[in-house]
Amino acid sequence: MARKVETAFAGHAQLLARSRVQSLKRAVRARTRVAACFVSMGLAALGAAQPARAAMNFCAAPALQTSERTNADPGVKALVADVQSHVNDTPHPLAKLHTEGTLPHEGIYDQSVEAEKELDLMRNAALAWRATSDDRYLKLVDRFLFAWVTTYQPSFNPIDETHFEGLILAYDMTASALPVKTRNATMVFLNKFANGYIQQVDAQPRPLKGTFANNWQSHRVKLISMIAFTLDNRKMIAAAQRLFIEHIGDNVAPDGSTLDFTERDALHYVTYDLQPLVTAALAARRHNRNWLPERAANGATLAGALDWLTPYATGDKTHEEFVHSSVPFDAKRREAGLPGYTGAWDTKNAAELYHLAARLDGRYTPIALKLAPTPPAWLAVCLPLPAR
Numbered sequence: 001m002a003r004k005v006e007t008a009f010a011g012h013a014q015l016l017a018r019s020r021v022q023s024l025k026r027a028v029r030a031r032t033r034v035a036a037c038f039v040s041m042g043l044a045a046l047g048a049a050q051p052a053r054a055a056m057n058f059c060a061a062p063a064l065q066t067s068e069r070t071n072a073d074p075g076v077k078a079l080v081a082d083v084q085s086h087v088n089d090t091p092h093p094l095a096k097l098h099t100e101g102t103l104p105h106e107g108i109y110d111q112s113v114e115a116e117k118e119l120d121l122m123r124n125a126a127l128a129w130r131a132t133s134d135d136r137y138l139k140l141v142d143r144f145l146f147a148w149v150t151t152y153q154p155s156f157n158p159i160d161e162t163h164f165e166g167l168i169l170a171y172d173m174t175a176s177a178l179p180v181k182t183r184n185a186t187m188v189f190l191n192k193f194a195n196g197y198i199q200q201v202d203a204q205p206r207p208l209k210g211t212f213a214n215n216w217q218s219h220r221v222k223l224i225s226m227i228a229f230t231l232d233n234r235k236m237i238a239a240a241q242r243l244f245i246e247h248i249g250d251n252v253a254p255d256g257s258t259l260d261f262t263e264r265d266a267l268h269y270v271t272y273d274l275q276p277l278v279t280a281a282l283a284a285r286r287h288n289r290n291w292l293p294e295r296a297a298n299g300a301t302l303a304g305a306l307d308w309l310t311p312y313a314t315g316d317k318t319h320e321e322f323v324h325s326s327v328p329f330d331a332k333r334r335e336a337g338l339p340g341y342t343g344a345w346d347t348k349n350a351a352e353l354y355h356l357a358a359r360l361d362g363r364y365t366p367i368a369l370k371l372a373p374t375p376p377a378w379l380a381v382c383l384p385l386p387a388r
Contacts, residue, residue: 057172057173057286058169058172058173058226058229058230058282058283058286058382059127059130059169059172059173059381059382059383060382060383060384075374075375075376075377075380076131076377076380076381078377079124079127079128079377079378079381080128080131080132082124083121083124083125083128083137083140084128086121086125086140087136087137087140089121089140090143091118091143091144091147091148092115092118093115093118093144093147093148093151093152094108094111094112094115094151094152095151095152095153096108096152096153096155097112097115097116097152097155097160097161097163098112098155098157098160099112099113099159099160100157100159100160101329103332103333103336103338112160116163118144118148119148119163119164119165119166119167120163120166120378121140121144121166122140122141122144122145122148122166122167122170123165123166123167123169123170123378124377124378125137125138125140125141125144125170126138126141126169126170126172126173126174127173127378127381127382128381129141129173129174130173130381131381138174138177138178141170141174141178142174142178142179142182144170145167145170145171145174145178145182145186146181146182146185146186148167149167149182149185149186149188149189149190150185150189152189154192154193154196156196156197156200158197158216158217158219158220158223159216159219161219161223162219162222162223162276164193164223165222165223165226165279168190168223168226168227168230169226169382171186171190171230172226172230175230187231190227190230190231191227191231191233193223193227194223194224194227194228194231194236195236197220197223197224198224198236198239198243200220201217201220201243207250208246208247208250212250213247213250213251213259214251214259214260214263214273215260215269215272215273215276217243217247217250217251218247218251218272218273218274218275218276218277219276220243221240221243221244221247221276221277221280222276222277222279222280224236224239224240224243224280225240225244225279225280225283225284226279226280226283228240228283229283229284229286229287230283237287240280240284241284241289241291244277244280244281244284244291244294245294245295245296246296247277248277248294248295248296248300248301248302248305249296249297249298249300250296251273252296252300252301252302252304252305253298253300254298254299254300254304255304255308256300256304256305256306256307256308256309257305257308258270258273258274258305258308259273260272260273263325263326263327264322264325264326264327264330265321265322265323265324265325266319266321266322266325266330266345267309267312267319267321267345267349267350268321268322268340268341268345268349270305270309271309271349271350271353274302274305274306274309274353275352275353275356277302277305278302278306278353278356278357278360279356281302281360282356282359282360282383285359285360292360292361303361306354306357306364309350310367312345312347312350313347313350313354313367313371314347314367314370315347318344318345319344319345320343320344320345321340321341321342321343321344321345322334322341322342347371348371348372350371351368351371351372352372352375352376352379354367354368354371355368355371355372355375355376355379356379359379359383
């Protein structure tokens, strides 16, 4: 009898053990399904819980190994050295920037140009931090970023505010390492900034005209796109792509010529028009979206506009600048003696544009290298490869 009880008890214990194992397996499978769900949703729930983290990583900016730091490109060394010389600087943010439509020494032009250097410094300090892991550069970004996002009041003039790409890139590269106070303040600022521009454009009658169809809109699209991908905001990304394609149709003709060339009779403005669009396309590319061949309703593409400019960039064609410009301010700048507003177009004006484009498509690399043997130092650190 005792043996029977003992046997029955042992059998019951084995059943309990098997039951526990099966329960554990079901729990593991359930957790695996939940984890897979999070992955498939792009960690949307986690993103909502941590809204201040940047997601874009526009810059690849791999950390330099010790040997690479020693043998780094002179431009890269110069960038780090320049940041080093500013490591103890105090930020001097302005509540407003204004250079559009003004000459040097007019209004707050000079103060704005000086202040814009701080936006570039933030970007360079973030790159230096990514390359060297030196926390002094991260602290510089934190100090300047917080000062600017809590002081500056957006005017939604894209020419005055185009240099904020430096601030956006600085946040993009450092967000996960920044203090919560700075991350959250920057998040609020960037949302206000991008949504304000989207609302401004969407309030305009269609088809878009004037400064909502020329280079101004290119700079709006750039700022909206960079912020949308940095914040990984799906609604904002959809708006950015919609506005990008719409603008290609408004600004670029099927043959690749731009509205700005028609208005200004200047390749200077073709470059100024296309560079922000290439930057927007790079932001999209880092999220596996290829905007370079995206066709507008009229069949125009960003690639077609770059191809239209290429014979001028290579020197096969030349152009006298601003001869038939319809904008009085161009004559004003020419009379003031500002460089580039008279005579033949200087092809080096397109060097940064083609170095950026080369990171979208390697076929632009030979043109970029012909215009400048090395890219701007910030770009060399940010995206060291010729094409992704």
